[in-house]
Amino acid sequence: MDLHGTQVLNLFYRFATSAWGQGFAGEAATKVTAWVSRHVPDLPLIARVRPANIASQRVAIRAGLARAQHLGGAGYDGLDWIYASKLPN
Numbered sequence: 001m002d003l004h005g006t007q008v009l010n011l012f013y014r015f016a017t018s019a020w021g022q023g024f025a026g027e028a029a030t031k032v033t034a035w036v037s038r039h040v041p042d043l044p045l046i047a048r049v050r051p052a053n054i055a056s057q058r059v060a061i062r063a064g065l066a067r068a069q070h071l072g073g074a075g076y077d078g079l080d081w082i083y084a085s086k087l088p089n
C-alpha cells in the first residue's frame, strides 16, 4: 500500500474472538515480520492501529514494530497510529 507516498507492506491481523488472549496474534505477527525481513527486506512493514486498540498495539510491538508517531493521522476509516519495522522518512 501507499503510505504518504511511500510503498509499504501493511500487516493486518484479525482473529476469531474465541482465539483471543492466547498469544496467537503476537506469534503470527512475529513470524510474518521475520519472513518479510528475510524475503522483502527493502520494503518497510507497517501496521495501522487504532489508538484505543491496546491489544493490536501490543501485537505490533511483540512483532518488533515501533510506533512512528510522525506518520500517524487520518486513515481510510478513522485515526491511525502507525507502527513500523523500518521508519519511512
Ligand SMILES: CC(C)(COP(=O)(O)OP(=O)(O)OC[C@H]1O[C@@H](n2cnc3c(N)ncnc32)[C@H](O)[C@@H]1OP(=O)(O)O)[C@@H](O)C(=O)NCCC(=O)NCCS
Pocket: 012, 013, 014, 015, 016, 019, 020, 021, 022, 023, 024, 025, 026, 027, 047, 048, 049, 050, 053, 054, 055, 056, 058, 059, 062
Ligand atoms: C488484535 C487481535 C488480533 C489480538 O489477538 P490476540 O490473539 O488476543 O493477541 P495476543 O493473545 O497475541 O495478545 C497480544 C498482546 O495484547 C495483549 N492484550 C490482549 N487482549 C488485550 C486487551 N483486551 N487489552 C489489553 N491488552 C490486551 C496481550 O496481553 C498481549 O500483550 P503482550 O504481548 O504484552 O503479552 C484481536 O484482538 C483481534 O482480532 N481484534 C479484532 C481485529 C483488530 O482489531 N485487528 C487489529 C487491526 S489494526
